[in-house]
Amino acid sequence: MEWIIVLVILAAILVYLVVTALNQKRFLKTLSEEEFRAGYRKAQLIDVREPDEFKKGHILGARNIPLTQMKQRKMEIRPDKPVYLYCESGMRSARAAQFLRKNKYTDLSHLRGGFKKWTGKVKSS
Template sequence: MVKTLSQEEFKAGYRKAQLIDVREPNEFDGGHILGARNIPSTQLKMRMKELRKDKPVYLYCQSGMRSTRAAQMLYKNGYRDIYQLDGGFKKWTGKIKSK
């Protein structure tokens, strides 16, 4: 249903995908992966139409719990190309942006 990717695999593919941070806005503002869009898991049901089904969806949260739930919700709604970052943002060592 959802493929969990190592940081290297995630880095290799996320630029060609829809990179979605499912954490809450205050967490996102504190720091996020460069290029990510913030669609909190609590709003995903209402904002799902913002995501394209024909492009891969790369998800991450702080540790992996919320992105797993978000992936299940997307899968139930017909999304098939879903990936998540192993260990979440707290293990990310790549480029980040913060407000």
């Protein structure tokens, strides 16, 4: 009997993850490094990592608006311009995109694999 409950819970989690991923694909473009590099200079480039991570190294031209501060600082991001997001691996940037989408931002993209996969120019403080 207990294993049935565990299976039902696991199935519910799996369904939730699949639905979330499919919904996310409708509003968030996941870009390869080449695609990201081709468009980020025409967009608002936002690093959603924490300030200490940003200081260790970030994509040249990026602004640091950590996911933990996104709610308070969203007015720093223009809703009428493309927004390119990245974090260390892609998880936080996807969450930031979900938040921005709920706040009427429409042109949202993020870097596949995040900063750890970036091979382009980097600036450190």
